[in-house]
Amino acid sequence: MWTKLVPATALLATVSLTAYAGAPAGAAATSGGPIGGDRLGGRGLVVPDGVKAPPKTKATSFLIAEAETGQVLAAKNPHGRFLPASTLKTLTALTLIPKLEAGKTIKPSSNAVNQEGSAVGLSTKPIYKVHDLFRALMMSSGNDAAMALAEANGGLAKTMRDMNAEAKRLQANDTVAKTPSGLDKPGQSSSAYDLALIARAGLANPDFRRYISTKTAKFPAPKKFYEISNHNKLLWRYKGMVGVKNGWTSKALGSFVGAASRDGRTIIVTIMRHEGYFWEEVEKLLDWGFAARGKVTPVGQLVDPLPVQAEPVQQQATASQPPVSAxxxxxxxxxxxxxxxxxxxxxxxxxxxxxxxxxxxxxxxxxxxxxx
Structure with missing residues (x-):
């Protein structure tokens, strides 16, 4: 009797039913406790002993960590699951950059061109290189670029499988991707902890780092180029800002993942479900992170990715050992x-x-x- 196997995508869909309104922190936990440490399993503020708490923020969830060591310096409801909005594009970029040739020419479909929400303004002309689309994705938050990249990767369904597999490899277990753009969809989720994991992995990729830190760039059009600019306001006003990505929808509210470097060290700040203008609050959280780095006992850890599984080696047939069946x-x-x-x-x-x-x-x- 053969046992019917349940596809991984079906399991992800089942898990995602609890992915709203900040599902219980620790939902991403293993049998040994929450990913990143026991102190990250609650909904409340987690701060090192003997230090002043980080500046207040209207965000429902946030996390401050050091990229190089992975040490979590402070957090609030870090494993709470929320709609990620366009911060999910960080996972899209991290997943697809190694899979797509940067110089390949792309002809977007009508479906890609007509995606709702923020867009860079694609046309159905074969005038775009893959690297143009990644700039549009991470600088202008183009939902049209997200779909065009997904199509170039073999289609939406394949890209969703790839993105969710990458999230699992990173141990970003609060994350369920349903769209490449972050547009709201039932079952989609991420967390402040997971966004920090994704950002940390992205910062180690030179192409990812270049896309998120570019302030302005020329973008192809059917007859001429036009200029696009990065939506991350802190690139222009915060010392050492590297980039990463902001997002907003009416259901998700404001979200942001950012990284800044000073004196050879990088601080990552992620916020989710913010009610309004968050840029000044993020600046203050980054300042607190730089001041606390190396001086406090961390409250948790950004875990390392799981090892990449090697492809199975197929047995080679020889003259002395022919294949069993033709x-x-x-x-x-x-x-x-x-x-x-x-x-x-x-x-x-x-x-x-x-x-x-x-x-x-x-x-x-x-x-x-x-x-x-």
Missing amino acids: PLLDSAAAKQTDTSRTVGMAVIGGGLFFGLVWLGFGIFRRRSRARS
């Missing part, structure tokens, strides 16, 4: 359906009877190996 027979057996088997049996003559027996033997041997 590749052609294996291929034919794999493609058969109940209907095709019935039709095939009806038309097979006596001379092919033993061929069918041999085919069945090959299928049995192949399935026996698969179950072992």
